[in-house]
Amino acid sequence: MRKRxxxxxxxxxxxxERWSPRAFDPQKKIENRTMMSLIEAARWxxxxxxxxPWRFMVGHRGDPTFDKILSTLVEWxxxxxxxxxxxxxxxxxxxxxxxxxxxxxxxxxxxxxVAFMLVEAMHHGIISHxxxxxxxxxxxxxxxxxxxxxxLSVTAFGYYGNSSDLSPExxxxxxxxxKRKNINDIAFGKMFGDCFKE
Ligand SMILES: Cc1cc2nc3c(=O)[nH]c(=O)nc-3n(C[C@H](O)[C@H](O)[C@H](O)COP(=O)(O)O)c2cc1C
Numbered sequence: 517m518r519k520r521x522x523x524x525x526x527x528x529x530x531x532x533e534r535w536s537p538r539a540f541d542p543q544k545k546i547e548n549r550t551m552m553s554l555i556e557a558a559r560w561x562x563x564x565x566x567x568x569p570w571r572f573m574v575g576h577r578g579d580p581t582f583d584k585i586l587s588t589l590v591e592w593x594x595x596x597x598x599x600x601x602x603x604x605x606x607x608x609x610x611x612x613x614x615x616x617x618x619x620x621x622x623x624x625x626x627x628x629x630v631a632f633m634l635v636e637a638m639h640h641g642i643i644s645h646x647x648x649x650x651x652x653x654x655x656x657x658x659x660x661x662x663x664x665x666x667x668l669s670v671t672a673f674g675y676y677g678n679s680s681d682l683s684p685e686x687x688x689x690x691x692x693x694x695k696r697k698n699i700n701d702i703a704f705g706k707m708f709g710d711c712f713k714e
Contacts, residue, residue, distance in 0.1 A: 569619060645671070646669055
């Protein structure tokens with residue numbers, strides 16, 4: 517299903533066609549090689565002092581890592597994310613490796629790397645849905661994640677399935693119009709809050 521952006525200015529299809537579906541096809545698999553391209557995209561994201569604080573637990577449906585990541589999700593997310601082909605637990609390193617100092621932008625950098633993965637996924641015809649509805653403590657325990665690392669989110673990747681298989685509640689969200697703030701509300705000119713001259 518397509519839910520293309522309604523954009524005033526030109527956009528590449530990789531951005532314009534991305535959205536966060538829940539109707540994943542439970543039959544389809546993502547080739548490991550393709551998944552590696554997504555990780556490669558994350559790897560080449562920029563980061564403060566080139567620390568690259570991102571780490572990823574990658575589980576393909578049918579393997580124990582997938583089931584473990586799924587078990588950390590809130591029920592609301594589990595009901596549809598179980599049909600994803602791959603679940604990725606996104607983890608961030610809280611300190612700089614070279615001096616042990618606190619890295620205040622580690623979440624920013626991990627988010628950026630995840631965004632790179634989502635865009636690369638689009639290039640391969642793969643849909644994605646990010647989730648913060650999960651239990652980070654449980655994830656740390658299950659995967660023995662060291663204290664210096666923080667589980668931040670989970671991303672579901674896969675292929676579009678059948679929206680009529682969704683519950684009525686999920687179906688409504690699936691077909692809801694995508695909304696965004698206006699450009700004037702997010703980009704400013706002379707002072708914060710001033711209208712930006714488009
Ligand atoms: C960090 C983050 C956490 C999110 N958590 C959830 C979640 O737990 N469950 C869910 O169904 N969607 C979740 N979403 C998806 C957002 O609701 C979605 O991206 C937003 O509504 C915009 O829709 P679009 O991606 O289709 O443009 C999350 C997205 C992000 C970036």
